[in-house]
Amino acid sequence: MTAVFALATSLLWGLADFGGGLLTKRIPALTVVVVSQILATGVLGAIVVATAAWHEAGPQLWFAAAAGVVGPVAMLCFYRALALGPMGVVSPLGSLGVAVPVGVGLMIGERPGLLQVAGILVAVAGVVLAGGPQLRGAPVQRQAILLTLVAAFGFGSVMALIAEASTTVTGLFLALFVQRVTNVVVGGTALYASVRRGGRALPEDGGWQAIRTSLPALGFVGLADVAANGTYAMAAGYGPVTVAAVLASLYPVITAVAARGFLKERLRMVQAAGAGLALFGTLLLAAG
Secondary structure (H helix, E strand, C coil): CHHHHHHHHHHHHHHHHHHHHHHCCCCCHHHHHHHHHHHHHHHHHHHHHHHCHHHHCCCCHHHHHHHHHHHHHHHHHHHHHHHHCCHHHHHHHHHHHHHHHHHHHHHCCCCCCHHHHHHHHHHHHHHHHHCCCCCCCCCCCHHHHHHHHHHHHHHHHHHHHHHCCCCCHHHHHHHHHHHHHHHHHHHHHHHHHHHHCCCCCCCCCCHHHHHHHCHHHHHHHHHHHHHHHHHHHHHHHHCCHHHHHHHHCCHHHHHHHHHHHHCCCCCCHHHHHHHHHHHHHHHHHHHC
16 A cells, blocks of 8 residues: 555656646746645645544644645745756756655664665666756756755655654645645745745736636646645555655656656656666565
């Protein structure tokens, strides 16, 4: 079950990243983050009310609130790093956040077998290569590297925090709701500050109408991200975290495949090799 839920996480995160990437081509990135999370918060709020999940409230919700603070900060750092580029360096480095939950798993006493260790190493290498690393070309700004590493640490921290936020299904609904409310507050504050500094909240082409017509896609991105957090928490609950975290981090492969299927983008040889290594690493983990 760990492998099933973790691979579902990769699928959902990969599709959410693909959809978010498309939306940010015509809508400011901060607006995509805030609106998608508002829509997801509304759905989660209805679920919390329907399941009476508020009865599960407890100190563990602080983990969810912390994930809600760290997530938007990591995403903003990642978008900024992508703007500084090159994407061929930023994208693969962003996947290194898997080291955080894997490290947590090792600290709490998990000891994967030899076959699982091999699977982890192969899968992580595959994820990095699937991002299409740029091995030569334009120099990379130090700021881009620093922002990417901060984002990677943030992404990994969210995985570790949300795994600790609940122990029951209804409690997970409440934890995800708290996380999303915090996301909206933090992201909304950042959007407000950006507008005050002269940034844009609405697309130049279409304004509010462009936002309204994009609501279904924004809702999909927000809900896919929520569902991914949920499936990861369940995967980590079944354990071990070291395996769940690596399998859940295969989402760059899904994003690359989605771009190939929907946008007809051709995979570079290094990306195809990375996808193959990620699949082989997954098989090793499952066999272990």
